[in-house]
Amino acid sequence: MIEVVNLHKSFGDALVLKGITTTFEKGKTNLIIGQSGSGKTVFMKCLLGLMNHDEGTISYDGRRWSVLSGDERRDLRQDMGMVFQGSALFDSMTVEGNVMFPLEMFTNQSRSEMEDRVNIVLNRVNLIDAHKKFPSEISGGMQKRVAIARAIVMNPKYLFCDEPNSGLDPNTAILIDNLIQEITKEFDIITVINSHDMNSVMEIGEKIIFLKNGVKEWEGTNKDIFKTDNKAITEFVYSSELFKKVRQMYINEEN
Amino acid sequence: MKYLSAIGSYAIMVREVFKKPTKWPIMRNLILKEIDELIFGSLGIIIFISVFIGGVVAIQTALNLTNPLIPKNLIGFATRQSVILEFAPTFTSIIMAGKVGSYITSSIGTMRVTEQIDALEVMGVNSLNYLVFPKIIAMLFYPFIVAIAMYVGIFGGWIANVMGNHSSSAEFVEGIKLDFISFHVTYSFIKSVVFAFIIATIPSFHGYFMKGGALDVGKASTVAFVWSSVVIIILNFILTQLLLG
Numbered sequence: 001m002i003e004v005v006n007l008h009k010s011f012g013d014a015l016v017l018k019g020i021t022t023t024f025e026k027g028k029t030n031l032i033i034g035q036s037g038s039g040k041t042v043f044m045k046c047l048l049g050l051m052n053h054d055e056g057t058i059s060y061d062g063r064r065w066s067v068l069s070g071d072e073r074r075d076l077r078q079d080m081g082m083v084f085q086g087s088a089l090f091d092s093m094t095v096e097g098n099v100m101f102p103l104e105m106f107t108n109q110s111r112s113e114m115e116d117r118v119n120i121v122l123n124r125v126n127l128i129d130a131h132k133k134f135p136s137e138i139s140g141g142m143q144k145r146v147a148i149a150r151a152i153v154m155n156p157k158y159l160f161c162d163e164p165n166s167g168l169d170p171n172t173a174i175l176i177d178n179l180i181q182e183i184t185k186e187f188d189i190i191t192v193i194n195s196h197d198m199n200s201v202m203e204i205g206e207k208i209i210f211l212k213n214g215v216k217e218w219e220g221t222n223k224d225i226f227k228t229d230n231k232a233i234t235e236f237v238y239s240s241e242l243f244k245k246v247r248q249m250y251i252n253e254e255n
Numbered sequence: 256m257k258y259l260s261a262i263g264s265y266a267i268m269v270r271e272v273f274k275k276p277t278k279w280p281i282m283r284n285l286i287l288k289e290i291d292e293l294i295f296g297s298l299g300i301i302i303f304i305s306v307f308i309g310g311v312v313a314i315q316t317a318l319n320l321t322n323p324l325i326p327k328n329l330i331g332f333a334t335r336q337s338v339i340l341e342f343a344p345t346f347t348s349i350i351m352a353g354k355v356g357s358y359i360t361s362s363i364g365t366m367r368v369t370e371q372i373d374a375l376e377v378m379g380v381n382s383l384n385y386l387v388f389p390k391i392i393a394m395l396f397y398p399f400i401v402a403i404a405m406y407v408g409i410f411g412g413w414i415a416n417v418m419g420n421h422s423s424s425a426e427f428v429e430g431i432k433l434d435f436i437s438f439h440v441t442y443s444f445i446k447s448v449v450f451a452f453i454i455a456t457i458p459s460f461h462g463y464f465m466k467g468g469a470l471d472v473g474k475a476s477t478v479a480f481v482w483s484s485v486v487i488i489i490l491n492f493i494l495t496q497l498l499l500g
Contacts, residue, residue, distance in 0.1 A: 048377055074275065077379035088370040102378050104281060160377075 001025055001061060002047065002158065002190055008055035009042055016042045018214040019056070029184050029191045029204045034211035035236060036196075043211065044162055044194045048082060049073055060158065078106055081151030083161040083180075087143040089135040089150070095122070096131040099149045106154065121149040125179060141172035145179070152183060159184065159191040165200060173197065177204050198243060201225065210236065226250045265460050272388050272456075275381040282389065289393035293355050293455075297400060300354060301347055305338075305404040308346065309411030312337045317421035327422035331430020334412035336439075343404040344443040345491050348450035351397070352483035356458035359390060360479040363462030364472040372463070387459040397451035398444045405443070442498045449494060450487050457483045 002024040009017040016039045024030045032040050045051040047058060049065055058065045063076060089098050096118055103114045122131065125145040130138055135146070144164060151159055161180060165173035181204045184191040195201065201208060205222035210233045218233045225237055226247055238244045276282065316333040363386055366372050375382040409431060416427045461479035465471055 050373055050376060071275070074379040074381070077377055080377055082374065082377040084370045084374060086369055088374040090371055090374075091365075091369075105278060105378065105380055 002192070003059045004047070004056070005059075006056040007043070007046060007053050007058065009039075009046055009051065009053045016214050017046065017053070020211070020214075020216045021056075022209055022216060022219060024190050024192050025207070026190050027185060027188045028206040029181050029193060030207045030209070031193045031195055031201055031205045032209050032211060033196055033201055033205075033236070034217075038211040039214040040194050040196075040211055041162065044160060044192065047192060048080065048160055049077065078102075078154060079157040081154065081156035081159045083144065083147045083151050083159070083164050085163045085166055087135070087140075087147040089143055089146055091135055094132050094134055095127070095138065095146050098135070098146055099153050102150065102154045117153060118149075121153045122146075124152070124183070125149045140167050141169075141176065144168065144172075144176050148176075148179060148183070152187065155187065157189055159189050161191065161193045161195075163194055163196070165195065165197045170199070173199065174203070180204065198237060198240075201237065212236075226254075264464065265456070268383060268387075268460055268463065269456060271381070271383045272391065273384070275384060276388070277381070277385050285385070285389035286392050289389045290396055292358070293390065293393045294396045294400060297351060297354055298403065301350065301400055301404050302407050304350060305343070305347070305407040306411035306414070308342055309334060309338055309408030309413075310415030312342070312408075313412035313416045313421070313427075314419060317416065317419065327426045328430035328433060330416055330422050331412070331427035332433045333430075334416075334427075335409055335431045335435075338408035338412070339405050339439050339443055342408055343401045344446040344450065345487065347401060347404045348447065348454065348487050349484050351400075351450075351454050352458075352487060353480050355394075355454055356479050356483050357476040359455065359458035360462040360465075360476040361472050363387075363459055364465045364475050365469075367463065367465055368468055368472060383463065386463070387456065390455040390459060391452065394451035394455040395448070397454070398447045401443060401447040405440070442494075445498065446491065446494050449490055453483055453486050453490065457486060 004020055004022050004024075007017050007020040008015070020043065032043060034040050042051060046053045053066075060076060060079070063072075065073070065076075068076060089095075090101065093101065096115075099118045099121060100114050103109055103117060107114070109117070118131075122128070125148050127142060127145050127149065130142060130146070135143055138146070148164075159180070164176050164180060168176060177200050180191060180193065183189070193200065193204075202222050202225075205225070208218075208220055208222060208225060209216055210218040210230075212232050218228065218230045220228065225233065228234065234247075238247050277285070313330055313334045316330045320327070320329060363372075366386070372382050372386070375385060413424070413427050416422055417424050458476075458479040461475045461482070462472075465475040467474075
């Protein structure tokens, strides 16, 4: 479990995270949602240790980030997989090279063992004939799959995804969402997704944390989101007429 | 205050570069790739510029020798001294700060903008060691370029001198040999090693810590070139005073 207690982060005078407390559980897809500027990205960067928080604690299965040494932090990071918004694939490497990179860096496996592992994860994300292609030669959706494959190749305990659907067409976005959810269940890992895609919220949001101005405004599941009377989240989630109608239909069905 | 902070950050970066080394088989490949890119990739432009600068030094020296009492072998002597002491180590370093420095800043800066450096960090890789260390090691071969620039620069001077009929080939060669102090070559190589470190690290610093988007990568490259040049010029003065003063 990832446990966050009273997390604060500021940049100069601007307080970006104001005492966030929450937990992320194993085998669940956890979504962090909120408007642009609500602190989602900063929160995720704090969870990843890419930014140091000012106050509060973050613990990964009991390992408190702030008391770990540099080497211990690097070891912990080997338990983390990350899918970046822009995929962040290494331009100079092929798809196979990108996925193999963590294995080359941190394991003593033979070349054939690494190739076998790469084949397994690339098959898992439904990428079969792209091994020798460079990131610039494949589509955005394929790049996301490669990024997911790279993130899971080391069997991480924690998977973080920063807006995995951004820039993708609706069909591909759903495929990526489903893939992340399947992987979460299959490998029994903790997945934290930063998103403002309402389809993702409704489809895979087993736990949703809604941030507003750096404060955790609401927490619940994708089912709870239909019933909540929290004004801030209903205004955010049901900002479009379509979602307002969907919500009304859901409430009518429930009644 | 801003500059002091930048110098402090630079010092911390240099320290981090040597921590938590990347696995040797991977590092070896990275070093070989950087030697190819930074050293062999620069040979063409350095040879081209050296020939012409050596030629210009010889012509200008010849044209200023109007007094018949001054021996003609001074053309070769002046060309050798100019090329070995200043042109090959310093002028070449300024060119390298532009060519290699902008490559280093833009490649690392692009990795920063596209979150590739964050990806390395999240994996637990010491990104500074992975990205900057191979460049520093590759640039240790920089004196090799300086040696070629010396040779080719003097050769260019000889061609210009002979083709322009400023003095005979024998006089020029005699001038090259005249009062030769081997420590001048050592001094030049010492300078080139120091400048190599500057050319590898200052552009890396500007690329690694850049903020913003694609436009800012270009700006960072320009700033890196300016600061590399300034530091090279200042260190050139200090090293000359220390080693020859």
